[in-house]
Amino acid sequence: MCLGVPGKITEIYDNLGIRMAKIDFGGVIREACLEALPEARVGDYTIVHAGFALNLLSEAEAEETLSLLRDIAALDENAESGAQPA
Amino acid sequence: MQFVNEFRDGELVRVVLDQIHRTVTRPWVLMEICGGQTHSIMRYGLDQLLPPEIELVHGPGCPVCVTPLEQIDRALEIASQPDVIFTSFGDMLRVPGSQHDLYTIRARGGKIQVVYAPLDAVRIAQQNPDKQVVFFAIGFETTAPANAMAILQARALGVKNFSVLVSQVRVPPAMHAILSAPGNRVQGFLAAGHVCTIMGYWEYEPIAAQYHIPIVVTGFEPLDLVLGIQRTVEQLERGACEVQNAYSRVVTRDGNRPAQSMIERVFMPVDRNWRGIGMIPQSGWGLRPEYADLDAEQRFDVAHIQTRESELCIAGQVLQGMKKPHDCPAFGTLCTPENPLGAPMVSSEGACAAFYRYGRR
Ligand code: SF4
Numbered sequence: 504m505c506l507g508v509p510g511k512i513t514e515i516y517d518n519l520g521i522r523m524a525k526i527d528f529g530g531v532i533r534e535a536c537l538e539a540l541p542e543a544r545v546g547d548y549t550i551v552h553a554g555f556a557l558n559l560l561s562e563a564e565a566e567e568t569l570s571l572l573r574d575i576a577a578l579d580e581n582a583e584s585g586a587q588p589a
Numbered sequence: 590m591q592f593v594n595e596f597r598d599g600e601l602v603r604v605v606l607d608q609i610h611r612t613v614t615r616p617w618v619l620m621e622i623c624g625g626q627t628h629s630i631m632r633y634g635l636d637q638l639l640p641p642e643i644e645l646v647h648g649p650g651c652p653v654c655v656t657p658l659e660q661i662d663r664a665l666e667i668a669s670q671p672d673v674i675f676t677s678f679g680d681m682l683r684v685p686g687s688q689h690d691l692y693t694i695r696a697r698g699g700k701i702q703v704v705y706a707p708l709d710a711v712r713i714a715q716q717n718p719d720k721q722v723v724f725f726a727i728g729f730e731t732t733a734p735a736n737a738m739a740i741l742q743a744r745a746l747g748v749k750n751f752s753v754l755v756s757q758v759r760v761p762p763a764m765h766a767i768l769s770a771p772g773n774r775v776q777g778f779l780a781a782g783h784v785c786t787i788m789g790y791w792e793y794e795p796i797a798a799q800y801h802i803p804i805v806v807t808g809f810e811p812l813d814l815v816l817g818i819q820r821t822v823e824q825l826e827r828g829a830c831e832v833q834n835a836y837s838r839v840v841t842r843d844g845n846r847p848a849q850s851m852i853e854r855v856f857m858p859v860d861r862n863w864r865g866i867g868m869i870p871q872s873g874w875g876l877r878p879e880y881a882d883l884d885a886e887q888r889f890d891v892a893h894i895q896t897r898e899s900e901l902c903i904a905g906q907v908l909q910g911m912k913k914p915h916d917c918p919a920f921g922t923l924c925t926p927e928n929p930l931g932a933p934m935v936s937s938e939g940a941c942a943a944f945y946r947y948g949r950r
Contacts, residue, residue: 507783507809509592521708521742529593536708536738539848548592550786550839553678553728554706555735557786558845562590565838568816572601579604 507550509560510535512543526551592838596810605815606638609822616642617825618774619818620767620910622760623781624651624938625809631947633811635818643822646774646910647943649763649866650781652728653680653936654908657862658898660727660756661686663891667723667754668694668701670889674717676710677725679703683935687897707739714743714751723885726753731783733757733874734848737855740876740883752885755876758861760784761792762872768800772911777821779807779814782836787852789844793832801830808836855880864932865898865905902931907940914941915950 510526515537517523522537526549535551537543540559548560621627627647630636636645649655665686668675675691682691682703695701700720704710707724714722726736736757743751760781767775780793785806793804803824807817816835824831834840852874861873876884886892901919906912914920914933924930926942933939943949 519742520745521738529591534706536706536735538738539734539845539851541847548590550783552783553732553735554708555738557731557734557783557848558839560592561838565590565592565595568837569595569598569601572604572812575608576600576604579607 507552507557509548509550512537512545512547512549515543515545524556526556593810596808596812598812602811602815605812605819609643609815609819610640612819612823612826613640613642614826616644617776617822618644618646618910619777619779619821620646620648620775621779621807621814622648622650622764623784624648624654624936624940624943625783626650626779626781626807626814627940628938628943629809629811630814631943631949633814635811635814636949639818643818646913647907647940648767648910649863649908650729650760650784651908651933651936651938651940652732652758653684654904654932654939655758655863655866656681656684656727656756656932657864658687658896659862659894660754662894662896663886664725664754665689665691665694666891666894667885667889668699669697670721672720674700674702674713674720674722675725676702676704676713676722678727680936681725681727683929684932685899685929685935687895707735708742711739711743711746711748711751714748715746718750720750721888722751723889724751724753725756727756729758729760729781729784730788731781731786733852733856734787734845737851740855740880741851743883744880752883752888753876754885755874756861757856757874758863759858759872759874761796762869763863764793764796766866766869766872767909768796768802770909775802775910777802777825778804779817779821780804782806782808782813782840785836785840785844787845787848789842790832790834790840791842797830797832803830804832806832806834806836806840808839863908865902865908867905899930904931904933904941907933914944917941921945
């Protein structure tokens with residue numbers, strides 16, 4: 504039940520007083536409750552579990568994690584080919 | 590950025606694995622708490638790419654596995670009643686009770702409906718005013734806000750024929766139970782990323798300090814998992830016991846406050862039995878007295894339940910990281926996913942099912 508993958512919010516609407524959203528998971532559209540994410544906007548990415556949006560994803564944080572590792576990967580490659588790191 | 594393929598990048602996974610191989614000098618035992626992570630680790634074969642010094646043991650974070658037998662038996666009894674529609678997450682249908690499972694009840698004519706979202710159960714109640722609709726509200730902190738939402742909505746709409754059978758559990762008390770058990774081997778934790786999405790990770794700081802154990806919030810993609818392992822091992826090697834966040838694109842220290850306040854409105858801490866493990870103080874959430882009228886345990890007379898667990902199943906030791914599934918005499922012979930003796934062989938998050946499916950012996 505916890506293998507939630509991120510989806511993109513494509514539509515936000517009200518259903519019987521509850522803030523709901525349509526979420527696009529790589530082409531598969533599902534409905535989720537957006538009550539815990541008052542700041543969510545169309546275009547944001549979220550993790551959904553049991554039809555409930557848990558949190559928004561931070562692109563800045565994701566980039567930081569990735570760029571750190573990409574730098575190390577580049578260093579390793581340079582070391583292997585004998586080149587000097589830039 | 591789609592937040593998926595970037596975190597399955599084989600080259601970056603290799604970079605982190607290299608770091609782990611360079612860092613480790615001694616044997617260490619790490620526990621991934623969440624069963625979803627157990628499956629990810631095996632699916633990508635990450636356990637086989639780690640240095641031999643690192644042993645991963647699998648934690649109790651499988652909601653289906655730890656839902657106590659008496660609650661399963663109560664579910665079976667309620668679901669057998671003629672005017673009831675029993676709604677549940679699909680995972681629960683094959684979990685063995687003392688006698689049989691929900692599938693058996695369905696085959697005998699019981700009305701059991703699988704729901705994906707708890708709010709769907711409220712909708713079913715609205716559509717069937719002449720039936721009693723019961724929702725099996727199980728899960729960890731991750732599922733608690735979705736379950737709380739359904740209860741709040743049933744109350745807001747005045748849906749009288751809706752009730753819930755609650756079996757909510759929480760991770761931090763289980764970590765205390767594991768770490769203070771006499772046979773404990775766990776030296777570092779990968780904390781469950783999606784539990785922390787809701788709750789944050791401030792609750793783990795006193796645990797890390799008390800037991801001098803590193804705890805790293807970890808996600809579910811291969812890169813997340815190796816990063817979580819790397820940051821735990823790095824701490825172990827230098828004798829540190831910090832709480833770190835290796836899933837920062839989703840998790841913050843405070844967690845999701847609006848979701849937490851939904852949980853608090855509906856639930857309060859209670860002692861709860863964990864299947865195979867036993868009672869863990871204050872490890873569950875139960876309905877607040879204001880919502881007692883929505884409690885299926887009170888609406889249906891199911892207090893007298895007598896339980897009987899399989900004598901062969903060692904799920905309790907598996908869920909506490911003391912034994913591996915293949916140490917169980919029934920593993921793969923008497924107990925298979927088609928014919929499970931214990932809950933960890935049923936669920937998509939159970940360690941026994943993961944070992945069986947991915948051929949680990
Ligand atoms: S293999 Fe089956 S019987 Fe053995 S511990 Fe796992 S679930 Fe229980």
